Amino acid sequence: xxxxxxxxxxxxxxxxxxxxxxxxxxxxxxxxxxxxxxxxxxxxxxxxxxxxxxxxxxxxxxxxxxxxxxxxxxxxxxxxxxxxxxxxxxxxxxxxxxxxxxxxxxxxxxxxxxxxxxxxxxxxxxxxxxxxxxxxxxxxxxxxxxxxxxxxxxxxxxxxxxxxxxxxxxxxxxxxxxxxxxxxxxxxxxxxxxxxxxxxxxxxxxxxxxxxxxxxxxxxxxxxxxxxxxxxxxxxxxxxxxxxxxxxxxxxxx
Amino acid sequence: xxxxxxxxxxxxxxxxxxxxxxxxxxxxxxxxxxxxxxxxxxxxxxxxxxxxxxxxxxxxxxxxxxxxxxxxxxxxxxxxxxxxxxxxxxxxxxxxxxxxxxxxxxxxxxxxxxxxxxxxxxxxxxxxxxxxxxxxxxxxxxxxxxxxxxxxxxxxxxxxxxxxxxxxxxxxxxxxxxxxxxxxxxxxxxxxxxxxxxxxxxxxxxxxxx
Numbered sequence: 001x002x003x004x005x006x007x008x009x010x011x012x013x014x015x016x017x018x019x020x021x022x023x024x025x026x027x028x029x030x031x032x033x034x035x036x037x038x039x040x041x042x043x044x045x046x047x048x049x050x051x052x053x054x055x056x057x058x059x060x061x062x063x064x065x066x067x068x069x070x071x072x073x074x075x076x077x078x079x080x081x082x083x084x085x086x087x088x089x090x091x092x093x094x095x096x097x098x099x100x101x102x103x104x105x106x107x108x109x110x111x112x113x114x115x116x117x118x119x120x121x122x123x124x125x126x127x128x129x130x131x132x133x134x135x136x137x138x139x140x141x142x143x144x145x146x147x148x149x150x151x152x153x154x155x156x157x158x159x160x161x162x163x164x165x166x167x168x169x170x171x172x173x174x175x176x177x178x179x180x181x182x183x184x185x186x187x188x189x190x191x192x193x194x195x196x197x198x199x200x201x202x203x204x205x206x207x208x209x210x211x212x213x214x215x216x217x218x219x220x221x222x223x224x225x226x227x228x229x230x231x232x233x234x235x236x237x238x239x240x241x242x243x244x245x246x247x248x249x250x251x252x253x254x
Numbered sequence: 255x256x257x258x259x260x261x262x263x264x265x266x267x268x269x270x271x272x273x274x275x276x277x278x279x280x281x282x283x284x285x286x287x288x289x290x291x292x293x294x295x296x297x298x299x300x301x302x303x304x305x306x307x308x309x310x311x312x313x314x315x316x317x318x319x320x321x322x323x324x325x326x327x328x329x330x331x332x333x334x335x336x337x338x339x340x341x342x343x344x345x346x347x348x349x350x351x352x353x354x355x356x357x358x359x360x361x362x363x364x365x366x367x368x369x370x371x372x373x374x375x376x377x378x379x380x381x382x383x384x385x386x387x388x389x390x391x392x393x394x395x396x397x398x399x400x401x402x403x404x405x406x407x408x409x410x411x412x413x414x415x416x417x418x419x420x421x422x423x424x425x426x427x428x429x430x431x432x433x434x435x436x437x438x439x440x441x442x443x444x445x446x447x448x449x450x451x452x453x454x455x456x457x458x459x460x461x462x463x464x
Contacts, residue, residue, distance in 0.1 A: 091370055095371070168373075
């Protein structure tokens with residue numbers, strides 16, 4: 001898929017509208033670019049269209065109008081299966097297959113892609129170590145035998161398994177206790193810097209957005225309000241941005 | 255003479271009727287599973303059909319079993335006197351629990367899991383075979399189990415249309431006003447039903463993905 005003329009943005013939304021069966025618009029005229037290798041945070045209240053935007057990127061949904069481009073190619077022109085296998089996807093409830101062991105869950109996409117079993121096993125071990133789980137201890141467990149934080153790590157490992165250039169993360173740390181969440185956020189930041197993936201990260205937690213995002217895109221009622229790097233975000237004048245900054249209470253400073 | 259003496263004295267006939275009975279049930283269940291499970295899966299993909307298919311299967315269940323056997327006798331090809339008609343009637347009777355449980359089981363698989371599987375790039379077939387069927391296996395098997403136990407009971411009526419089975423003793427006993435002969439049909443039939451229930455329950459626990 002990597003052609004000579006590589007577009008500068010890994011993901012681009014151009015005047016995207018999304019309506020449910022001709023009804024209310026969940027997204028109105030959304031345009032934004034995600035640069036290659038950056039972590040873009042989509043921030044917004046519940047129902048602001050963050051998750052819808054993610055699902056448009058891996059074509060779980062298709063835009064009503066406008067277009068979403070992945071690697072310069074419209075998602076509707078991609079074979080949805082190929083598209084999704086090169087985009088890692090992590091969601092809040094993790095969605096690990098409850099009847100499969102950790103090993104099989106993490107190796108899901110490689111096995112769909114027809115990798116050799118030994119190669120899958122090696123890759124799974126590598127990934128479990130990467131997300132801080134000892135393979136000997138965790139590989140053969142079932143998801144229900146893990147804590148919330150461990151499950152979320154497995155979810156991240158699974159998303160990374162086939163080394164996709166793009167990662168979509170939908171409030172991956174939302175359901176965790178504050179201590180575990182902070183731990184995973186810290187690790188995630190290091191991991192993201194090390195792996196150089198293009199990441200689109202959805203959250204409603206402004207603290208998390210400031211910590212993890214290279215840029216923060218704020219959505220409200222399906223519209224893009226502002227896109228700023230964290231530093232500018234704190235000083236931005238848009239009322240919705242200020243509402244979020246105020247929600248911080250005591251702003252984080254470096 | 256008590257029932258057990260009767261059963262022992264006539265053990266060849268008892269065995270033969272039991273085998274007939276089992277064959278009726280086994281063939282009907284095989285056909286019902288082959289029709290009902292795929293149909294239940296289709297309903298999860300095309301919700302518009304649900305009302306019609308479940309409605310029709312429901313009607314089959316509501317018709318009293320003896321009447322259902324009777325209705326089928328004049329029907330060409332599948333009707334007539336004998337085993338074939340009985341198998342058709344038993345199959346129709348077994349469809350509802352199988353279709354319904356397959357539909358309910360697959361629709362009940364956690365949406366987050368299905369969505370994640372789709373987001374990982376699984377094809378429709380891969381999701382069905384690797385995610386949806388394994389995760390709803392317990393519910394589907396429970397439907398098959400219920401249908402089987404019902405079939406063992408209903409199959410006793412097959413004797414009324416000349417299809418054989420343990421019902422032969424029951425009808426003969428009624429005609430002769432001989433309780434022992436009735437029980438000689440009823441007791442083995444009850445034992446079969448309990449065995450079917452226990453063994454399928456065991457299979458259900460073994461095969462259910464947790």
